[in-house]
Amino acid sequence: MTKKGFIFDLDGVIVDTAKYHFLAWKKLANSLNIDFTEEENEQLKGVSRVRSLEKILSWGNKTISEDKFTELMAKKNDDYLSHISKMDENEILPDVPRVLNRLREKQQPISLGSASKNARTILERVNLREHFNAIVDGNDVSKAKPDPEVFLIAAELLNINPKDCIVFEDSVAGVEAANVADMVSIGIGDKKILRDADYVFKDFTEISDEFIIALIKN
Numbered sequence: 001m002t003k004k005g006f007i008f009d010l011d012g013v014i015v016d017t018a019k020y021h022f023l024a025w026k027k028l029a030n031s032l033n034i035d036f037t038e039e040e041n042e043q044l045k046g047v048s049r050v051r052s053l054e055k056i057l058s059w060g061n062k063t064i065s066e067d068k069f070t071e072l073m074a075k076k077n078d079d080y081l082s083h084i085s086k087m088d089e090n091e092i093l094p095d096v097p098r099v100l101n102r103l104r105e106k107q108q109p110i111s112l113g114s115a116s117k118n119a120r121t122i123l124e125r126v127n128l129r130e131h132f133n134a135i136v137d138g139n140d141v142s143k144a145k146p147d148p149e150v151f152l153i154a155a156e157l158l159n160i161n162p163k164d165c166i167v168f169e170d171s172v173a174g175v176e177a178a179n180v181a182d183m184v185s186i187g188i189g190d191k192k193i194l195r196d197a198d199y200v201f202k203d204f205t206e207i208s209d210e211f212i213i214a215l216i217k218n
Ligand code: BG6
Pocket: 010, 011, 021, 044, 045, 046, 047, 048, 049, 052, 077, 114, 115, 116, 117, 118, 119, 138, 171
C-alpha cells in the first residue's frame, strides 16, 4: 500500500484545548484592560505564545518592558497548565482515535505538527503518545505557523515527500502553513473561517473510513 504522511495539529484538532488557550489569554488580556473577543481568539489559533502576546498588546495599544513581557508569558502558561493538569482521555475530540487507528492499520506514518511547547505533556496526559511516529512541536521550530517549518520537519522525520503529506488543522495560520508546504490541507472547524483548506469538516465524525482510504490512494 502507498504511504502518505499524516500530520496532525494538536490544539483544537486532537484535543479540545483551544478553549483553555482562550480562557487563559482572555484572563490575561482583561487583566491589562484589553478586550478579548472570540474573533480575536480565532486569529491566535495556531500562533506561538510569543506572537500571541505581541498581538494582544498591539490590539490594546500597549507597550511593556521585556521583563514584564516574560512575566506575562509565564503567567499565561501557568494558568493554561492549571487547566491541562486536569485533562484526561475524555478530552480527546470525537472520532480522533478511530481515524488514528485506521491509519495505523494501513501502516501510514503519523506525525504531530503543533506550535505548542506543551504538546508532549498533553499527548502523554491523554494517552496518545504511542500513536505517533514523530512529534514536532513548538520546541523544535524557529519559525511559527503560518511558516511551513513545523510541517516540513514532520515530513522529513516521516521520510515522506511534502506533496504526499496530509495536514489536519483547525487554524487559519496552520491551513496556510500546510498550503505553503504544498501539502493537502484538511480544515477541522468552520468552512467560512477555514476557506483556504482543500477540505473542511466540522470534526472527525464527518471523516469517513472511505475518505481516509481515498487520501492514501490518491
Ligand atoms: C497552538 C495553539 O497549538 O499552540 C495556540 O493553537 C498556542 O493557541 C500555541 O498559543 C502555543 O502553545 P503553548 O502551549 O506553547 O503556549
